[in-house]
């Protein structure tokens with residue numbers, strides 16, 4: 001038996017969990033289902049596969065699509081992530097629990113409370129995907145006529161982060177003395193009011209939840225525009241991203257890690273996990289056939305609508321057999337728009353071809369093959385600094401997840417590039433991330 005080579009760098013694996021899958025046709029695949037029992041089984045399979053985290057994406061409105069496409073979309077309903085993840089915490093022990101919460105349509109005190117509570121309930125497995133909301137429809141559900149401008153969204157997000165992390169540090173880890181004899185429950189010297197007064201928020205504090213088990217839940221971020229990369233460099237510990245090629249992945253990796261160093265942080269304390277759509281087959285041909293079968297379940301109306309969402313522009317009037325016309329700047333996803341334009345130009349795609357790709361899995365990175373060929377590609381991205389791991393998007397559920405956990409995971413473990421056992425108790429420990437010191441309250445003086 002060839003000894004397992006020891007690799008210093010190991011893959012980190014998240015699972016990108018939209019209701020049934022990110023693929024528009026997935027709900028029409030056999031056995032597709034979406035209910036709590038189903039989700040419980042999925043996260044227990046992820047834990048059996050030693051995944052780092054279950055990530056629940058979220059939006060605060062239906063996708064910005066015409067009815068002709070919306071009626072075909074399974075993204076129309078889901079569960080509120082911060083209601084679902086505590087329930088999943090109760091049926092798991094190791095899996096990280098990452099939820100999206102928007103900084104544009106939430107208040108920091110609410111977000112701080114919910115993630116601190118999830119971290120206590122899960123024994124230190126919470127993660128917050130900090131997004132600014134690319135979907136302009138969300139504004140209409142929060143008493144606004146207009147979506148906040150892109151730059152303004154990130155400006156607000158930066159202050160939002162400071163307030164939430166400041167609230168998480170309201171109490172020292174050892175503030176609660178619970179001295180039954182004296183009747184003192186907590187030591188006032190170990191509590192601090194935030195007294196934050198900023199451009200967007202005024203928050204007195206303290207938070208009425210004790211300091212999270214991890215100190216702070218793990219901070220995740222998913223924007224790739226210049227503003228998105230900068231806030232990631234200053235605040236994030238995990239970045240979900242959407243590069244489609246190794247070269248693009250390496251360029252993004254070098255840029256963001258460089259910004260982290262410039263921000264005075266250790267680049268190893270920010271992990272870059274591109275989304276990867278993975279279809280496993282006993283042969284490459286079988287995997288490609290399954291992908292083609294899945295893509296065939298996407299109606300053309302869904303394709304054009306998804307392209308319009310990605311571009312932030314209505315594509316329904318474009319010449320389907322012509323090239324992509326000039327696309328105006330968008331106030332929704334800047335990196336998403338640019339990725340689609342670059343793909344069209346680089347591969348000389350017609351609008352119809354582009355809609356076919358984006359309509360399925362939104363034009364994300366794909367690994368289609370056998371356990372061996374998929375492991376080869378993942379190992380190359382890891383070793384050639386295209387990523388620190390992946391946020392896996394399963395084509396259909398539960399089969400796509402089972403095939404990955406039973407086929408690809410053992411191959412990655414055999415190569416020594418993925419864990420066989422969880423390293424620690426908390427998400428931070430398993431990701432190899434430091435626990436933030438309690439920066440407000442000096443350590444208790446020895447009696």
Ligand SMILES: Cc1cc2nc3c(=O)[nH]c(=O)nc-3n(C[C@H](O)[C@H](O)[C@H](O)COP(=O)(O)O)c2cc1C
Pocket residue numbers: 056057058059100129130131132133134135222223224225226227228229240241242274275332333334335336391
């Ligand atoms: C893997 C991944 C997951 C994302 N998850 C969410 C999500 O759950 N909710 C959301 O509103 N946006 C989500 N986004 C979108 C980003 O938050 C962001 O709005 C988008 O990437 C555009 O950012 P930019 O304008 O800075 O380029 C996700 C993006 C990626 C790449």
